[in-house]
Amino acid sequence: MNPHDTLPSRRRILGTLGGTLGLGAGLAILGLPRIAYAAAPTDNRLVVILLRGALDGLAAVPPYGDPRYAERRNGLALPMPGQPDGILPLDHTFGLNAALAAIQPMWGAGELLIVPATAGGYHTRSHFDAQDLLEMGLVERHGAPTGWLNRALVDIQGNDRNRRLGLAVGPSIPLMLRGGVAVASWEPPNLKAADPTLLASLTQMYAGDKLFGPALADGVKAQSLDDEVLGANSMGSDGKPRFAKAGGYGPGAFRPMAEAAGGLLAAAGGPRVAVIDMGGWDTHVGQGTVKGRLADNLRGLGDGLAQLKTSLGPAWSRTVVLVMTEFGRTVAPNGTNGTDHGTASVALLLGGAVKGGRIAGDWPGLGQLEENRDLRMATDLRAVAKGVLRDHMGVAPAHLDSAVFPDSAGVRPMGGLVRV
């Protein structure tokens, strides 16, 4: 048993007080003026990376030590450790796909935690349904479409309603971040910035419009923060846009997004919680083993995660990055050397605040398969998210069970994921 599971941490006490008295008041009572003075109620960072399209978890983190691995994966089994392009071993059971080499050093540094056989607790093989449910934090659809991370922000922000602690990186705000709390968004700029006088006139014109009014106000505010942190118009020293490649398509588009997210999250007055989307994981045909679409995408992911660490700088030590996907893929290749929609995949936790270098949760093995085709779920993604929100972001457990993940008291937060 992990002592951190039973001893309430200082952060949790603060979180609880923050929930009842309002966070500012709680901090003042405890006499922590330095933190109270800081603009944000927490200095910890959380980045959620949503891999849309269903990541083949068995390809990303191959269980090469499972006795049924080679037989079950058949043509998709990766070369064993030591062979050319072979699996990068983590322990005697699990390894990393060679395309994820960029994050291998984090395992040695204790900054990478693997949670195998994760799924969302819902039963659907539709991408769109599953992504919606994963983002809403539900196992079946009900209520207004708002995201669990937005509902968590209610607690994280406490009384600080004017501060946009949430950040969506990309062209639109993902459902996970939509809801009652206003969030910032950032996307690579590739048009000339609008004239301030035009923006002022439009601010007036939009005043009566419930949709355009708040969106423009938030956009203008976010832009001034972006300019301050990233440099006006995000131009590099060579006079070219720093993020020219972002906003495009394909595996290379992720890294510039991670770079910008890291820069903004590192800033003293910046956001504390960010969501980045990465697509391209729906590998029905020829997903490849050491070469191909999946390997390219994994390489793009790994490079982006390494970039995120670099861009966060010292703030990396206070960061948890949660990488997850809507469901897994079939264990065996389909008829076209790809994989079809399955059940469990894998979740990764990375960051200086992660108690990593190990595997968390159970491994159901490849002996018994769900419906004779899928990896079975061992860990509910909500348990992972709840553990991180409780122990890293100080969200009150009662709020987690009822508001963030409604009716989820039966899904216990996973303890010991972070260094507390």
Next chain:
Amino acid sequence: MNQAIIAASRFGYGAGPDGTAAIGGDPRGWLKAQLGRPQIPSNFAALPPSAELIVTYQQLQQQRRQAKADGDPPPRPVRMARLDPSPQGADSRGGPEEMAAAEPAMADPQRGQPRFPEQKVLRQAVLAETGAKFDAVTGSPTPFAERLVSFWANHFTVSGIRPVVRPLAGSFEREAIRPHINGRFEDMVLAVVQHPAMGLYLDNWVSVGPDSKVGLRGKRGLNENLGRELLELHTLGVDGGYREEDVRALARILTGWSIGGPRVGDPGHFTFVPQIHQPGLKIFLGQTYPEAGMGEGLAAIRTIAHHPSTARHVARRLAVHFIADQPPRAAVDRLAQVFMQTGGDLHAVSAALVDQPEAWSLYQQKIKSPFDLVVSAIRATGRSLTPEQAVGTLDRLGQGLHMAPSPAGWPDDAAAWIGPEAVLRRVEWAQAYADQVGNDVDPVMLTDAVLGDTIAPDQRQAIARAESRPTALAMLFASPAFQRR
């Protein structure tokens, strides 16, 4: 409010510089009259059919391979998407894995320098398609019909986000969607499923029945992708009452629905390949399908195209697109009823859409997508964009033509399009475009022509008081009255 303005904006791409003169005194009649006319713009005649694109591509690729075999150094390492879809060809020259693994190397024809002659051809095809589509919508005398084409193309999304499909997305819309917007839904579904672009996009062309002649060799097998999306997105809808077994059954039924290549069938065209069709009896949606080759798929498509869940799913998507993000239930019910009563006659369904009172009373509930915003601004000023300008503009606003992020197509709700960042991008684009054309127009006259009394007096006043013509025009395009419909 001015009914002609509503007709032009809600059902079309907005009024031109002459306002609603062309609409006359019967806006509903003007809309319905568009449903009876042929909808093939004249500038489409010069565009190559899909089969020609596929065959040209194959030939150029073949020549390059031959040159390489003859000892000429290849321009770059060969990592190309194969477009030889015959299963025999696939077997003899590498499987679909090789094809898909190579896909990213084909690259977006819009970006970077083409590496190979075939890429140059494909890039030209994409630019020509984009230009023709843009001209069709900006200059069309039948804008409601054009909106329907775009709506159905999005309903049956084929996205160039998979590079192998990119050059075919435009011809898919011309060949499988456009001819059927006023016809029967069943015919549109059939045309879509048989189109090579959909076969490639959702992998059905390489789906092999496990017990078929090719399947028994053990190298290839079933792919569920098309079967699933056909049910979930195109017909019954996710809550339409089908089960996982039905997805697999439909996938088996549709094995053999492939594309002709050099060695099988009609090159570049839909071809039924019996050697990969899963033989035997199938049970789909509770019905038994005895072995009937291609006939099974025809029967299954007829069944799902006429299914009550399909009527409801299609009715709801139409109402969301044309009426409101959360459409009134009564309107959805009525549209579904017309769909069922007419056996999926899309002419009747579109006419019923015009007759829904909510389509007129709930004005300005919908937000224009970036494509619709740009097109309506171009239309309002009576101009056009070059294909290169159109491609660049849409990319920057996050809605590249035929580049939807997934088979579900582009989102159709305000929340997806109007975030803080997106609003700024729209303002920036409005300013950039107004800077180009603003000095040649009278912004107040144009505001009255395209918005009439649908813009609030104080907002009209703000435009009139802007510091310059370009600023005033930018305010018109950025105004909520222009961005809403």
